[in-house]
Amino acid sequence: MISPGMTILLCLFVPFVGSFLILATGSRPNLRETMTLLTAITLFLLVASIYPLVAAGERPGIDVVEMLPGLSIAFKVEPLGMAFALIASFLWIFTSIYSIGYMRGHHEENQTRFYFYFAISLMAAIGIAFAGNMITLFIFYEVLTLCTFPLVAHHGTEESKRAGRVYLGLLLGTSIAFQLFAIIWTWVITGTLDFTKGGILAGTTDNLTVAILLALYVFGIGKAAVMPFHRWLPAAMVAPTPVSALLHAVAVVKAGVFTVLKVTVYIFGVNFLADINVSEWLQYAAAITILLSSLVAMTKDNLKARLAYSTVSQLSYCVLGAMLVNSWGILGGGMQIAMHAFAKITLFFCAGAILVAAHKTEISDMGGLGKTMPFTFTAFFLASLSIIGLPPFGGAWSKFYLAYGALEAGQLALVAALMISSLLNVYYLLSIPFRGFFGRPPETPGHYSRPQSDGEIHEAPIPCLIAISVSTVGCVVLFFYTDPLYNLLKQIILP
């Protein structure tokens, strides 16, 4: 039997080796995709095998190498990271299935490179999830930025190159300029960067420094896309849809908010932050991001762009949860990671399916498309409900806890912001399936559109549909079967 520490290392090793197997089998697509799937499944099983330990209250960990005196590359699995790793590795399996349908159906080029960097990205995400101290987290954070860049700039066109520049500039820029700065500052103040329950900063420095540090962390974690550092996310939408789905709705962006939560809980300490009350203006920053990006989303006609701004908005829910610095906020933020992951990946899967099957990207062209793609549009409708936060979908729980946390913090304005945002969600998300089912086809159909009025069903390839159905079912399951997640996250907030 291998030790838990080894299992953690295997979780990094498997996608790493897998990526090179993908490279080696690049000339034979079927074998290559088998490799991707095998790697994804193995990874999920490995991650899942750690779960019972963490659920039982253990914190398995391992020190790999001492980088600088007193500073190691180390891993330690705690509940929040466990949840994140489970979600990311689980959804990778189905994104891989989806990718097979999408990439072939859409005749993408450089598929081997695509699968290669995809696997490396997953390794980085797992590294972030399991990091035992801030420096390890930062390292994998940067790896994730760098290895998703080739995926964003996948098409190599002028547009995607420009988007790649924005992507890299903002993510690398904020992380070096603010986050690294904050990390070194923390090290100077405390002499440690280990994630410690209750935080490491309490009682070490004055409140002003803590306030500045907190801001440096929150804005320095550019992957959390708090305005005004959100532009990279819409820019990243030039990537192939599976990338947008898994990375820019789950792995990358969730790595961002995950880091915010982790820093709040394990570097600052919830109680400490609550005592000195320095996070209030960041709550408003998050609330403004929530509302503004919802408003921007309403103006976008491109489906993926609209979903991107919706993601920006939803990410700030997590940031808001963290900045409320009370138990319910943290719980809500943690849950939002899971709930939003399943719902948003479904939406992106659907967007990709529409692109592959009907070659449409603009919402205004999608009138009546629901009749030819009923399955896709139904899934889109259900996932939208989860994003909005209606039962019986998982999203209801995270919204509930977040609102509860805001109430407990005595911030009625924030509760109102959450409610208004949900209303905006209703408008900009539900209008899409409505247009699909009840709208009329555009007068001048696009050059590639099929006759839609004959009622013939024309859905995306089967692998795409499998993935869509799994993630949609996931949204419902997470509503009725929340206990494991709840119990896991509860461990964080219990004293």
Add this chain to the structure above:
Amino acid sequence: MIQAHLPALQVIIPLIAAPFCLLIRRSDLAWAFSLLVTWCTFAIALILLLQVNETGTISYPMGDWSAPYGIEYKVDLLSAFVLVIVSGIGSVVMPYARLSIEREIPWPRIYLFYTMYLLCLCGLLGIAITGDVFNLFVFLEVSSLSSYVLIALGKDRRALTAAFRYLIMGTIGATFYVIGVGLMYMMTGSLNMADLAKLMPLVAETRTIQAAIAFLIIGLGLKLALFPLHLWLPNAYTYAPTVVTIFLAATATKVAVYAFLRIIFTVFGNVPVLQKEFMTDFLMFLAIVAMFAGSFVAIYQTNIKRMLAYSSIAQIGYMVLGISFISVAGLTGGIIHIFNHAVVKGALFMAVGCIFIKMGSVYIEDLAGAGKRMPVTMASFVICGLGLIGVPLTVGFISKWYLILAALDKGLWPIAAAIVGSSLLAVIYVWRVIEVAYFQPAPEGAETRSEAPMTMLAPMWFLTLASVYFGVDATRTINIAETAAAYLLKVIQ
């Protein structure tokens, strides 16, 4: 028996070997001979480092004339570290040199290259090992004169003007240095560093010594290309043969930084020179201007060699910045960056050499499709480019970490912000190359895939892997740098 004479052998072997290359004349034999010599010096340097680590500072009286009357060779941790860097780079460059030189230097002059190369190596090693200020001047001139020749060997005729310019500036620098030495000798009657350090407090406040300090700092500032005394550097690096650029970029300015440290912290170790408010501020200011000006200008270059040359000016700024903190953390950052930058810049220029040999150009716009045509070379360029930026898991990160740490330690957070800001500029100039190489399709009719020969790839990847290895496990290098820094500041004896 022979072990006791290692400090002398360290310098004498390349010195004696150099004229032999002149006699050998046949380029392949000269190459094999020089390869052997450089590897010998590297072995000696490693042994010396181990010895110093175990037994402490080694003092070797040249010709058994005891100090302070004779010339003393003194190997402490810092000198041993620099010796390892210089001889290490010197020996890694050798296998790479053969094919690159054949391509870039006319056939009849190749043996001259090896002669001068060994002389230059001898001079640089001498600077690092000697404990005598005048002897340091001699080696400074040995290394400088040979490097003028090395630069002038470049095929491009502009190499001649570049070498001439360097000759003028370098001579001014060396002259200033020797004037400073003369003034010190006038007041103390000694040339031995340790002896000078003892005598200095008695005469420190005299005008003569104050003038000496000014001459020494400016003289060495010229050699280490501290902004605004850097004007010789870009052209010299751009037009010299690539191998020469690799060697000089990785060692010459670093050794000058070493000499600077020696003078300030050993010779003037007992008197506050930099500690005077104005001096640190001034040095810090120059360092920061260098960091930004160098990086800004680098962004606008079209020639990669030139771009990397300007980046060197910025990187030298980091080293000087580290020195200007006058704290253990700051000096550690400066010293570790000597090593880190040598490795990274060496590998980057090696990549440029590989690109030149296959694509015949070092201009960024001609690099289209290089990512597909030369994947092995470009992968190394990307990794080392990240090292230049200071991305974690590369050596650059370790340097930045210590420099920012030192700045925050002193409460100088605007300086820390400046360090961060200038590394963002590095992102831009590195990225310009990567983008063209990977995301612009190769021009029609270009060869699909052709890599540089193995003898060039192997040394490049050796340095690249070193830059990753010492970025992941930096405890060893950091220990050396930290101890050396503490020793210089007399925190420990």
